[in-house]
Amino acid sequence: MKTEEEVEDFILNGHKHYLRHITIDCAIIGYHDQQLKILLVKWKHLNGWGLPGGFIMNEETLNEAANRILMEKTSLSDLFLQQFYTFGDSFFRLSKKDWDKDQRLLIPIPEDNWLLERTISIGYYAVVDFEKVSISPDIFYDEYQWCDIQSIPELLFDHNEMVEKAIQTIRLQIYHQPIGYNLLSEKFTLPEIHVLYETILGKQLDRRNFPKKLMSLGILKKLDEQRSIGPHRSPFLYEFDKENYEKALMEGIALAF
Amino acid sequence: MKTEEEVEDFILNGHKHYLRHITIDCAIIGYHDQQLKILLVKWKHLNGWGLPGGFIMNEETLNEAANRILMEKTSLSDLFLQQFYTFGDSFFRLSKKDWDKDQRLLIPIPEDNWLLERTISIGYYAVVDFEKVSISPDIFYDEYQWCDIQSIPELLFDHNEMVEKAIQTIRLQIYHQPIGYNLLSEKFTLPEIHVLYETILGKQLDRRNFPKKLMSLGILKKLDEQRSIGPHRSPFLYEFDKENYEKALMEGIALAF
DNA sequence: AATTTATTGCGTAAAATTTACAGAATCAAA
DNA sequence: TTTGATTCTGTAAATTTTACGCAATAAATT
Numbered sequence A, B: 001m002k003t004e005e006e007v008e009d010f011i012l013n014g015h016k017h018y019l020r021h022i023t024i025d026c027a028i029i030g031y032h033d034q035q036l037k038i039l040l041v042k043w044k045h046l047n048g049w050g051l052p053g054g055f056i057m058n059e060e061t062l063n064e065a066a067n068r069i070l071m072e073k074t075s076l077s078d079l080f081l082q083q084f085y086t087f088g089d090s091f092f093r094l095s096k097k098d099w100d101k102d103q104r105l106l107i108p109i110p111e112d113n114w115l116l117e118r119t120i121s122i123g124y125y126a127v128v129d130f131e132k133v134s135i136s137p138d139i140f141y142d143e144y145q146w147c148d149i150q151s152i153p154e155l156l157f158d159h160n161e162m163v164e165k166a167i168q169t170i171r172l173q174i175y176h177q178p179i180g181y182n183l184l185s186e187k188f189t190l191p192e193i194h195v196l197y198e199t200i201l202g203k204q205l206d207r208r209n210f211p212k213k214l215m216s217l218g219i220l221k222k223l224d225e226q227r228s229i230g231p232h233r234s235p236f237l238y239e240f241d242k243e244n245y246e247k248a249l250m251e252g253i254a255l256a257f
Numbered sequence C: 001a002a003t004t005t006a007t008t009g010c011g012t013a014a015a016a017t018t019t020a021c022a023g024a025a026t027c028a029a030a
Numbered sequence D: 001t002t003t004g005a006t007t008c009t010g011t012a013a014a015t016t017t018t019a020c021g022c023a024a025t026a027a028a029t030t
Helices: A004-016 A063-074 A096-101 A159-173 A190-201 A210-218 A242-251 B004-017 B062-074 B096-101 B159-173 B190-202 B210-216 B242-251
Strands: A018-032 A035-043 A048-050 A053-057 A082-087 A120-129 A140-148 A218-224 A236-239 B018-032 B033-043 B048-050 B051-055 B082-087 B122-131 B141-148 B219-224 B236-240
Touching: A004 A018, A004 A048, A018 A063, A018 A159, A018 A190, A018 B018, A035 A190, A035 B082, A053 A063, A063 A082, A063 A120, A120 A159, A120 B122, A159 A190, A159 B242, A190 A210, A190 A236, A210 B122, B004 B018, B018 B159, B018 B190, B033 B062, B051 B141, B062 B082, B062 B122, B062 B219, B082 B159, B122 B159, B159 B190, B190 B210, B190 B236, B236 B242
Parallel strands: A018 A120, B018 B122
Antiparallel strands: A018 A035, A018 A053, A035 A048, A035 A140, A082 A120, A218 A236, B018 B033, B018 B051, B033 B048, B033 B141, B082 B122, B219 B236
C-alpha cells in the first residue's frame, strides 16, 4: 500500500476486501538485555500512540491475518503469535472530524465510510528480540517506538487495557506453554534462556535450580557444542527438541518458579 | 422476537442494529450429579446441532451482549461468564441454498443478506447447574439437548473446536480462578464443592486433602450452620467470602491438585 | 606455565509441601 | 441403644522445592 491510488482504493473500497467492524491488534513485546518493551506506533491522523494493527481480509483465517499484519508492521514472520483476548468496548475508533483535521491524509472521507464504524479488536501477542526487528512504515503510521513496559503513556482507544492484558497473559502462559522458540537463536545457552525467563517474569530465578526444572520438561536438547564467551568457562549450547516442543505446545506444560 | 413482522425485520434490517460479521457463541457447560454436559441447540434451517449464539447490538459491550444472549437462550443471568477465544476460520455460516430449502422459514432471503456473510465468533463459556436451567426457544432454534461431554456429535461450523477449547480452558482456569460461585447454592458444604471440582477436572481428589487446599486460598468462610442430610453426620455450610473472592478473580489464585 | 577472574555446571542437605491413610465424631433411623 | 453411612481432623511418609557450596572451565594476565 504505497501509491496514492492504492490508498484511495483502500479507503473507498476496502470494505469489499476486508471484514468490517473487526481488526487485529498486536501487542509485540520486545525483550533485550534484561528489559521488556512494547512496540508502539503513532497514528498519522489521530496524533496518538497505539498498537499496530490491521483488518482481516475476506479469505484469510485469523492467524493468517495476524501473521500478515505483523509481517507488514515489523517485517517478522513465523513468530510465536498467540491470540489472547477480544476487545470490543471502545465504541469509536476513528471520527470524521479527526480524519478531516489531518492534512496529511490524501482524500476526504465520506460520512458513512467503513473505517469510521465501531470495531471489535482481536488481540494477539508476540514476544521478540527487539534488536532484531525492523519496522516498515504504513499509511496509517509514521513513527514507532519501543516503550518501556513500566512507563507506557496514555494510548488510543482501549490499547492500554490491551497491553496490560497481554503482559498478564504472557506471565501466566509462561507457566503453561513453552516460550522462547522465536526469542532465542536456534542454539542458545542455559544462561541465555535463564535471563529471558527472569525478564518476562520480572523476578530472579535461582541460577542452579532453573536448568533442572527446564530440562525436566524434556523439550530441550543439549548439544555437543559450546559457545565461546571470552575469558570464561564456555557454556554448552542447547536447542529445542522440535517434536517435544510441538507436543508441549498442544498439551501444555506445568512449571513452578 | 416472536411475531412474523419482527422476524422479517430482523432478517432484512438486522444489520442496522447488530454488528455484521460477528457473533457470540456460548459453550454452556452443565454440571449435575457428577456429570458434565454441554447445551446444544438445533438450528431450524440447517438441520444440525450447534452452540447457542447471537449477534452483538451496536451499542452494547461484548460482555453485555454475551449476557443478553445467554439470558435469551437459557433464562439465566449473572453467571460466571468468561470469554475464552475468538474463532474465525469457518468461512460460511449460512448459505442461501440451506435457507431456501427450509420450509419453516418465513420469507425468502436476498442473495446479499447480512446473515449470509462470513462470521467471526467470540466464544464465551459458563458453567451452570443444568437442573436449574430452563431453555426458551428462539426463531433460529427449535430443539435443545444437554449432551454428554464424552459423546458430542458432529456440530455445525467450527463448534466442535469451540467446545473442545472451552473445556480445555475451564480445566486450565480452575487452577487459576475461583470457580463455583454460580454453580453452588449460596451456602454449600465441602463435599458439594468437592464433587464439583472432581467433575470438572474429571479425576478424583483426595477427600481429606481437598478442604485444606481450598481453605488455604482464603476465599471460603465457614458458617456456624449445618445442613441436615438424613441419617448421617451433618456437614457444615460454607459461603464464598465476597471480598476475597472478587480479589482472587482479579489477581488469580494458584492451586495444585 | 602458573595465576587470576569471572562464569558455568553439578550435587546435596535442609525446608517446605504434597500425598496417603486411619480413626474419631456425628446424625437419624431402626 | 445400636447401626450404617458420612463428615472431619491429625499425622507420618514421600516427594518436591529451595538454598547454597564448590569444582570445572576458559582465556587473559603475570
